[in-house]
Amino acid sequence: MRRSWTPTGVLALIACLVFAAFTARCAEAQQAARDSRAAGAVHFDLPAQPLSQALQAFAHVTELVVLAPAPLLEGRTSAALAGDYAPRDALEQLLAGTGLRAEFTGPDEAIIVAQPEPAAPAPPAAAGSEPASAAQSADGIGGNDEQRAYAAMLQARMTEALCAQPAAVPGSYRLVAQLRIDDKGTVVAVNLVASSGLASRDAAIVRALRRMKLDSAPPAGVPEPVTILLRPVGNGVHFHCPQPDSN
Known part of the structure; x- marks a missing residue:
């Protein structure tokens, strides 16, 4: 699922x-x-x-x-x-x-x-049109449906990969890394930019990210390398590893 x-x-x-x-x-x-x-x-x-x-x-x-x-x-x-x-x-x-x-x-x-643009009166929406806010990008990844779908997939796969490694489970540390992904969707390089503070945990995170199984290659318009930011829980940030399917 x-x-x-x-x-x-x-x-x-x-x-x-x-x-x-x-x-x-x-x-x-x-x-x-x-x-x-x-x-x-x-x-x-x-x-x-x-x-x-x-x-x-x-x-x-x-x-x-x-x-x-x-x-x-x-x-x-x-x-x-x-x-x-x-x-x-x-x-x-x-x-x-x-x-x-x-x-x-x-x-x-x-x-x-x-900087946000000064507020301006919005033109009347055409029937059946999507609100403008729904088309804006999230987390720095592009403004079209294909890029947002890829970002969601990549986030989900990273969550699975990190949660599968007890030493790499997110939530208690901050880390910045960059991923290079080839045209087959394979992670070919992981560059650690800002350490989590523990060398053993850094190594576990890098191993987990290198072993990720992605559904596809990045679509056009997603610059590489892709940067990931792992945040500690708190100040509005929350996280739980997904539970294994019971079926």
């Missing part, structure tokens, strides 16, 4: 660029540094520059993970940023005038999204 996926679950798909700082320190030291930087001010000295470069520099300074849909960044220039700022305030200033904003999904993680 095909299992359904809840948008408020711990796993999200994002067709995007990932900006993150990489260091050789242990996970505990990394987390302590992130918590400290998230709470206090950090010194910035960033000139106006292509937005993708600015976000890379921002992630290096703050050690935050910044996820940004690649098409949103094209042709955009950041604002200059100089002085001491809390990371959230700094990111807002960096994005000033770009038409983009940051949504913080955790103390060490932000997603870049488009």
